[in-house]
Amino acid sequence: MNPYNYLYVSALLFTIGAVGVVVRRNAIVVFMCVELMLNAANLTLVTFSRINGTLDGQVVAFFTMVVAACEVVVGLAIIVTIYRSRRSASVDDASLLKR
Amino acid sequence: MTTSTSLVYLIALPLLGATILLLAGRRSDKWGHLLATALSASSFGVGLYQLSQMLNRPTEERGVSQKLFSWISVGSFNVDAGLLLDQLSICFVLLITGVGTLIHIYSISYMSHDENRRRFFAYLNLFIAAMLLLVLGDSYLNLYVGWEGVGLASYLLIGFWNQKPAYATASKKAFVMNRVGDMGLSFAIMIAFATLGTVSFSGVEEASHTASKAALTAIGIMLLVAATGKSAQFPLQAWLGDAMAGPTPVSALIHAATMVTAGVYLIVRSNFIFDAAPTAQLLVVIVGAITLMFGALVGTAKDDIKKALAASTMSQIGYMVLGAGLGPAGYAFAIMHLLTHGFFKAGMFLGAGSVMHGMNDQVDMRRYGALRKFMPITFITFGLGYLAIIGVPPFAGFYSKDAIIETAFNAGGVKGILLGGTALLGAAITAFYMTRVMVLTFTSKERWEDNQHPHESPILMWLPMAILAIGSVTTGFLFTRGHALVNWLSPVVGEHAESEEMLLQPMVVSGLALLAVAIGVAIAVMKYQRADVETVAPQNVSIFTRIARKDLMQDSFNEAVFMRPGQALTSLLVKGDENVVDGAVRGIGRTALGAGASLRKTQTGFARSYAALILIGAIALIAGIWVVTQ
Numbered sequence: 239m240n241p242y243n244y245l246y247v248s249a250l251l252f253t254i255g256a257v258g259v260v261v262r263r264n265a266i267v268v269f270m271c272v273e274l275m276l277n278a279a280n281l282t283l284v285t286f287s288r289i290n291g292t293l294d295g296q297v298v299a300f301f302t303m304v305v306a307a308c309e310v311v312v313g314l315a316i317i318v319t320i321y322r323s324r325r326s327a328s329v330d331d332a333s334l335l336k337r
Numbered sequence: 338m339t340t341s342t343s344l345v346y347l348i349a350l351p352l353l354g355a356t357i358l359l360l361a362g363r364r365s366d367k368w369g370h371l372l373a374t375a376l377s378a379s380s381f382g383v384g385l386y387q388l389s390q391m392l393n394r395p396t397e398e399r400g401v402s403q404k405l406f407s408w409i410s411v412g413s414f415n416v417d418a419g420l421l422l423d424q425l426s427i428c429f430v431l432l433i434t435g436v437g438t439l440i441h442i443y444s445i446s447y448m449s450h451d452e453n454r455r456r457f458f459a460y461l462n463l464f465i466a467a468m469l470l471l472v473l474g475d476s477y478l479n480l481y482v483g484w485e486g487v488g489l490a491s492y493l494l495i496g497f498w499n500q501k502p503a504y505a506t507a508s509k510k511a512f513v514m515n516r517v518g519d520m521g522l523s524f525a526i527m528i529a530f531a532t533l534g535t536v537s538f539s540g541v542e543e544a545s546h547t548a549s550k551a552a553l554t555a556i557g558i559m560l561l562v563a564a565t566g567k568s569a570q571f572p573l574q575a576w577l578g579d580a581m582a583g584p585t586p587v588s589a590l591i592h593a594a595t596m597v598t599a600g601v602y603l604i605v606r607s608n609f610i611f612d613a614a615p616t617a618q619l620l621v622v623i624v625g626a627i628t629l630m631f632g633a634l635v636g637t638a639k640d641d642i643k644k645a646l647a648a649s650t651m652s653q654i655g656y657m658v659l660g661a662g663l664g665p666a667g668y669a670f671a672i673m674h675l676l677t678h679g680f681f682k683a684g685m686f687l688g689a690g691s692v693m694h695g696m697n698d699q700v701d702m703r704r705y706g707a708l709r710k711f712m713p714i715t716f717i718t719f720g721l722g723y724l725a726i727i728g729v730p731p732f733a734g735f736y737s738k739d740a741i742i743e744t745a746f747n748a749g750g751v752k753g754i755l756l757g758g759t760a761l762l763g764a765a766i767t768a769f770y771m772t773r774v775m776v777l778t779f780t781s782k783e784r785w786e787d788n789q790h791p792h793e794s795p796i797l798m799w800l801p802m803a804i805l806a807i808g809s810v811t812t813g814f815l816f817t818r819g820h821a822l823v824n825w826l827s828p829v830v831g832e833h834a835e836s837e838e839m840l841l842q843p844m845v846v847s848g849l850a851l852l853a854v855a856i857g858v859a860i861a862v863m864k865y866q867r868a869d870v871e872t873v874a875p876q877n878v879s880i881f882t883r884i885a886r887k888d889l890m891q892d893s894f895n896e897a898v899f900m901r902p903g904q905a906l907t908s909l910l911v912k913g914d915e916n917v918v919d920g921a922v923r924g925i926g927r928t929a930l931g932a933g934a935s936l937r938k939t940q941t942g943f944a945r946s947y948a949a950l951i952l953i954g955a956i957a958l959i960a961g962i963w964v965v966t967q
Contacts, residue, residue, distance in 0.1 A: 260949045268945075333942035 244285040252278035265317045265327045272313075276306045339394065343383065344403040344420040344473065347430060350380045352466035358459035369455035370448075373462045374441040380465065381434035388427055396828055399424055402475060409478075416536060421475035425829040428672060428822075429472040429595075429602060432679045436594045437465045439801035443687055444586040446797035447694065457497060457584065464490035468595055472602060476537035477526045480603070484522060484567065487596045488515045494591060495583040507579035514576040518566010522603075525559035528552060542609040550614060557610050557617025561624065564600030568654050571628045575891040577651055578635070581643040585690030588643055593650045593686050594679040601654065601675055604661040605668045608830045612664060621662030622748075626759045629655030631889060633766035637773070638885035640874055641700045642689045645774050646682070649726065652763060653678050659760065660741040663748055668830035669823040670740040676822075677733035677812050681725035684805030688719035691798055692778060695791040702777040703872050704786055709779040711791040714799045716779050718806035723775050725809035727768040727854050730847075733813030738764065740817075743846040757846075761853050768857025776865040784872045 251274055258271030280299045287295030321327050354376035358369045365372070391399045400423035409416040422430065441461060448454040467486025474480040492515075496508030529536050532552035533544040545553060564570065569577035580592050591597070604611060604621060611618045632652025639645040653674070660671030693700060695712055709716045725732035728739060742764065746757030785791070793799070816822040874886070884890055939950070 256952055260945055260952065263945075329944045332944070335942055 241285055241289050244281060244288075248278045248281040248285065251275075251281065263328045263330055265320070265329050265332075268329055269310075269313055269317065273306060273310070276302060276309075339398055339401045341387075341390075341401045341403050341422070344387070344401065344422055345405060346383050347380050347387075347434070347473065348420075348466050348469045350376045350383070351462040351469070354462035355459045355466060358455055358462065363455075366455045370441075370445050370458045373458035374438065374445065376462060377434060377438045377441045377465055380469070381431070381438050384427070384430045384434050387422055388431065391422075391424075391427060399828070414530070414534070416476060416478050418479060419475040419537075420473040420479075421538065422473060423829055424825050425602075425606065425672070426472045428676060428826075430469060432676055433465060433468050433472070433595050436679055436683050436805070437461070437468075437590055439804055440586045440590045440683065440687070443589075443690070443798050443801040444584075446795050447586055447690055448584065451584075453497070457494075460490055460493045460497070461586075461590070464494065464591060464596070468599070471599055475539075477522075477529060477541070478536050480606075481522055481526060484563075484599065485519065487591070487599065488512065488519065488567075491515070491580070491591050491596055494587040495580045497584055497587070498582070501582075504582040507576075507582035511576040511580045514573050515566050518563045518573055518600075521559045521562025521566065525556045525563060528556050528559060532556075538606065541607075545609045545613050548613075553610050554614040554616050557607070557614040558620060560603055560607050560610065561617060561621055564603050564621075564658065565624060566600075567603075568597050568600030568658065569628075569651050570600065570624050570654065570658055571631055574628060574631065574651055575888065575895055577647050578644050578888055581641070581647050585643065585686060585693060588647070589683045589686030589690070592647065594683040597650060597654055598657065598675045598679070601657040601661055601671055604658065605672060605830060608665070608668055611662070612831065618662055618664060622659055622745075622752075622756060623662075625655050625657070625659030625662055626756055627655070628652065629659060629763040630759060630766075631655070633763050633770065634885050635888050636770040637766060638882055639770075640703050642692065642702050642705075642774060642778065643686070643700055645702070645770060646686055646689060649767065649771065650678075650682055652767060653682065653726070656738060656741050656760065656763070659745060659756065663741075663744050663756075665831040666747070667741065667744045669826045670737060670744055672826060672830075673813075673816050673822050674734075674737035674741055676816070677725065677737045677809065680805050680812055681722040681733060681809035684802055684809055685719055685722040685726070687798070687802045687805065688715050688722065691715040691794040691802065692719075692791075694794050694798065696785070696789055699786065699789070702774065703870060703874065704784055705778045706781045706785070706870070707779070707783045708791055712779075712793050714793055715802065718799070718802040719779070720775065721806040722809050723771055725813070727771050727858065728764060728850060729854065730851075731810075731814055733809045733811070733816075736813030736817045739843075739847055739850055742850055743843055746846060761849055764850050765853035765857040768854040769861045772858045772861035773865055776861060777870060781866055781870055784870065 255271040255274035255278060258274065259268050262268050262271065280302050283295040283299045283302070285295075287293060287299075317327060320332055324331060351373075354373045358365050358373060361369070387401070391401070400421065402422070403420045405418040405420065407415070408418040441458070444454075444457065444461065448457050451457065464487060467483050467490055469483070471480055471483030471487060474483055492508050492512040495511050496505050499505040499508065526536055529541055533541055533548055535541060535544060562573075565573045577592060577597065581588055583592070611621065629652045632648045632650070632655055636645050636648035636652060639648055657671045657674050657678070660667035660674060692705065692708060692712065692715060695708070695715075696705065699705070721732065725734040728735045730736075742757060742760040745760045746753050748756055887893070941947075
């Protein structure tokens, strides 16, 4: 199979994730869209690793997974804390830093 | 040249006094005046010792020098802080320390009721030290230090009673006008350095033989500017009248006998420059002639006894400058008049102080009169000074002033007749206004205010007056006996060959001068002794009197020509500074603020808009890279 197809899929996933981050208000959904973008990037890395026949991309993909796992821990903790105090998971409500 | 190690004590002793009194402060109130007087007197003692040493040496070895330390050493340019005592400086040293000590003694009594007497004596000692440095410096740069020092001391002493705003203003005026002259001196030093490469007296004298005439003329004119500032000569004369705000001993010491004659010293010391620059020399005589008339005319209209004497000082220094501008023929006579004037004018100022002391500090001569009976010693000492200044033989002024008038007549051609005529007319006017002072103060009817009880001053005050009066009687005779002073000074100022052709014989000049004096005295006696004098100056007087009362409009002139345009220029510069310089800085600030305010609108606080911006940025970046690499 042509490895370039993986790149098309990855671009599609990244775009879906990016649009989701910009247009959705629910923090959980935004969070999942961010995960989607990260994994799209992972897919790209692995694809290029395959195309070039080296292991560099795969190694970097592992790093990304580790970072993503950390991000999930911290991000979910923040979202849960905000929800507890404000009874809302909307990212637009959390705009107090402007003032 | 002989070297000596004791010259520095001349300056160090009074400087030590000033330092101790200023540092010890109120703790030295009880003995400060005695210490200052003793140190001034011991400086005079050192001067006498130096004179005796000098007399023991042959003529060509009389100059003494002392190198203190190496002051400036830059490449090939070296200036040592050095002192030079020659036949010219010793005259000044003895005048400054001698008259200075007498005035210290006088001030002990005169200032006894002033709670700041100690500070006054500290300044007096500072002045003596600075003035000695001025006349002892062996280069223009050393002279300049003393020159500024006496300016400072003069400023401090004019404004000694600076709790009165008018007095503080007077001291500021004197300081500012002196700065104009000081600028001339610093220019002269710079030109000398740039063109001759040296600033020491001996170096400049040597270089002046080969230097270009233009450079010497420029130096000469700048030195003349310096002299006009310090010696209150036209056109920088306006400060001297106001300087009378200082205590009377200050007027006697600084503004009559010593500091104001520094300009004459400068011209005579720079004789080699002026001899080689006839244009500058001509300007010197013109300045002298104008000032001697200017001061004499102002003197006729002043009712304040100190201001009348100040105008007279200005006029007499005009004579000295005139003499100094006449070249080798006149240098010695200028110095002779300077020395005799130092005696009689200091004596008269002290006399004026004595009168004020007895009359509750009244200075208006229209409120004096008939003081002869109540202050006999002051009357006699003042009277001897008076006879000396108007030039009655055999008093001192006769010899010195007559010599200048005679030299002026013999300057040759139209110039000689003009200068001689001016000097002669000045002598007549001098006789008039000094007789006016004498008559209004001592001999006419009583015009006192109520509660005034004139009395003779204590011995500490009249003794210095008496000594100065003796000086004003005898010095002229002593200096001219066998051309003593002329011969004494000739190694410094140059020999003068007697010219064969004389316009007027000395006897004729003396006769004319005495006639002029007699006319002046007669008019003054008729006007003020015979007639009643009003206690308030009459207002319905001629325009000339009114102008003379206003010092020949000198202040109005300075205000119109220098002060107001200067103020306009300053306010223009202030506006330029505010609008252009400050405007540019403020504009930059405003631009940054405005840019910040408009950029801040993008900071909405919504995470999603930030995310969108990041996304747009990333897309733009990639698109850019794609466009560039294609």
